[in-house]
Amino acid sequence: xxxxxxxxxxxxxxxxxxxxxxxxxxxxxxxxxxxxxxxxxxxxxxxxxxxxxxxxxxxxxxxxxxxxxxxxxxxxxxxxxxxxxxxxxxxxxxxxxxxxxxxxxxxxxxxxxxxxxxxxxxxxxxxxxxxxxxxxxxxxxxxxxxxxxxxxxxxxxxxxxxxxxxxxxxxxxxxxxxxxxxxxxxxxxxxxxxxx
Amino acid sequence: xxxxxxxxxxxxxxxxxxxxxxxxxxxxxxxxxxxxxxxxxxxxxxxxxxxxxxxxxxxxxxxxxxxxxxxxxxxxxxxxxxxxxxxxxxxxxxxxxxxxxxxxxxxxxxxxxxxxxxxxxxxxxxxxxxxxxxxxxxxxxxxxxxxxxxxxxxxxxxxxxxxxxxxxxxxxxxxxxxxxxxxxxxxxxxxxxxxxxxxxxxxxxxxxxxxxxxxxxxxxxxxxxxxxxxxxxxxxxxxxxxxxxxxxxxxxxxxxxxxxxxxx
Numbered sequence: 217x218x219x220x221x222x223x224x225x226x227x228x229x230x231x232x233x234x235x236x237x238x239x240x241x242x243x244x245x246x247x248x249x250x251x252x253x254x255x256x257x258x259x260x261x262x263x264x265x266x267x268x269x270x271x272x273x274x275x276x277x278x279x280x281x282x283x284x285x286x287x288x289x290x291x292x293x294x295x296x297x298x299x300x301x302x303x304x305x306x307x308x309x310x311x312x313x314x315x316x317x318x319x320x321x322x323x324x325x326x327x328x329x330x331x332x333x334x335x336x337x338x339x340x341x342x343x344x345x346x347x348x349x350x351x352x353x354x355x356x357x358x359x360x361x362x363x364x365x366x367x368x369x370x371x372x373x374x375x376x377x378x379x380x381x382x383x384x385x386x387x388x389x390x391x392x393x394x395x396x397x398x399x400x401x402x403x404x405x406x407x408x409x410x411x412x
Numbered sequence: 413x414x415x416x417x418x419x420x421x422x423x424x425x426x427x428x429x430x431x432x433x434x435x436x437x438x439x440x441x442x443x444x445x446x447x448x449x450x451x452x453x454x455x456x457x458x459x460x461x462x463x464x465x466x467x468x469x470x471x472x473x474x475x476x477x478x479x480x481x482x483x484x485x486x487x488x489x490x491x492x493x494x495x496x497x498x499x500x501x502x503x504x505x506x507x508x509x510x511x512x513x514x515x516x517x518x519x520x521x522x523x524x525x526x527x528x529x530x531x532x533x534x535x536x537x538x539x540x541x542x543x544x545x546x547x548x549x550x551x552x553x554x555x556x557x558x559x560x561x562x563x564x565x566x567x568x569x570x571x572x573x574x575x576x577x578x579x580x581x582x583x584x585x586x587x588x589x590x591x592x593x594x595x596x597x598x599x600x601x602x603x604x605x606x607x608x609x610x611x612x613x614x615x616x617x618x619x620x621x622x623x624x625x626x627x628x629x630x631x632x633x634x635x636x637x638x639x640x641x642x643x644x645x646x647x648x649x650x651x652x653x654x655x656x657x658x659x660x661x662x663x664x665x666x667x668x669x670x671x672x673x674x675x676x
Contacts, residue, residue: 231504239504243497252486267496274504279521286523293520341485360479361486368523392478 220245224284232277239277243270246288250295252361255338256345256353257299265302269295289368292358296372336395344394345387351375352387359384 224245230238247266254262254269272294280290336344345353351373358369359380369384370377 234508236501236505236508240497240501243500244492247496248487252483255486263496267499270496270500271503274500275507276521277504277507279517280523281517281521282523283525286525290521290523336481336485338485341482345482345486356479356482357486360483363483388478391482395478395481 221284221288224287226284228277228280228284228287232280239274242287246291249288249362250291252338253292253357254295254299255342256357256361257296258302259342261302261306265299266295268302269298272298285365285368288362289364289372292362292364292368292372344391347394348387348390351379352383352390355380355383356387356391360388 224242227238227241227245231242247270250269251262251266254265258265269291273291276294280287282290345356348356354373355369358364358372359366362369364372366377366381366384370380373380
């Protein structure tokens with residue numbers, strides 16, 4: 217992800233000079249992570265929210281100052297604001313999305329851990345993330361999916377970098393536990409005791 | 413057993429470890445499950461590996477860490493000329509056509525690696541270091557004061573030793589100073605408890621009047637059985653040295669006989 221930051225920075229700079237093709241390049245580089253992050257927050261409405269966010273990004277691109285990594289953070293901030301607006305409008309708690317329905321279809325309950333690792337789909341991954349507390353889920357999404365560094369993620373979330381680092385660490389640890397436990401439940405209780 | 417695939421994959425291509433944070437967790441799991449796998453027997457392993465040979469070809473990366481896995485799963489695939497892209501580019505074109513490029517950069521739009529922020533940070537760091545050094549310095553200074561006081565206490569003991577050596581004290585037998593003491597100087601032995609303070613106070617009164625007062629006062633506090641006279645600094649040395657001695661030596665003869673073996 218960070219490897220694209222140089223390319224992204226160039227594209228953003230050219231887009232700020234009016235290059236449409238460069239803007240499209242920037243879009244393609246940023247949109248996957250942004251969309252993943254928005255899916256984690258607003259679920260199925262992520263596409264709409266991302267579309268709103270991109271309107272604002274296109275409008276305010278002239279104001280932006282920074283490099284490729286900065287552009288990721290800036291766009292994530294805009295997307296987050298749009299997502300929170302969206303949630304406020306809907307009066308829906310962020311966790312109460314359609315994602316939670318997918319919990320029933322987690323791979324671990326009926327397949328091996330191995331398959332859980334290999335066949336983790338977008339929905340399943342988001343369902344796992346949706347089981348985290350909100351701050352951990354957002355930190356993990358920003359760090360892992362959007363590809364921000366710690367300080368940038370902290371700026372997006374309006375928190376201290378240390379808090380975001382802790383939340384990311386705990387979130388990833390919890391996700392690993394979830395993956396592991398979901399994977400071994402099929403083997404019966406003796407695997408949980410780890411005494412074999 | 414369940415994670416045998418991940419474990420196997422990890423051991424097969426160990427050099428391909430990612431460098432991400434969550435790596436330890438999957439690899440730790442891989443080790444554990446690999447042990448489980450060994451216990452399980454060969455047939456199932458071969459079965460599993462055969463299965464992997466056909467279907468697991470796409471997963472050549474060793475033991476994908478949690479974050480890599482999530483990133484791969486959650487990040488959508490970039491589509492060229494998707495609807496969203498077309499819309500975004502149209503919005504960009506429109507914004508460009510309206511010529512809003514003169515808009516001022518707000519603080520939230522400035523994502524440059526900020527020199528100003530770095531300066532602020534360094535100022536904050538400097539202040540923190542300064543404060544910490546002041547605190548530590550203050551603590552050290554206070555420690556110096558207390559250490560000096562402790563030294564004074566040591567000095568007092570030293571005076572006591574010196575006094576004992578001058579021969580007027582009825583000091584604790586068995587103290588190191590006693591060995592040096594000339595036998596002739598030594599007055600008849602009295603009790604440990606009283607002799608100590610007396611030995612300090614008696615000869616000193618001529619030179620210093622305050623210290624013995626302090627000493628005897630302290631000793632008074634410490635040992636309740638001590639007579640009041642011993643602490644009086646203004647007394648002439650002779651009377652002081654001898655006067656309290658007589659009743660004490662009489663009184664304490666028993667005590668010394670009793671206490672001394674206990675102390676030793």
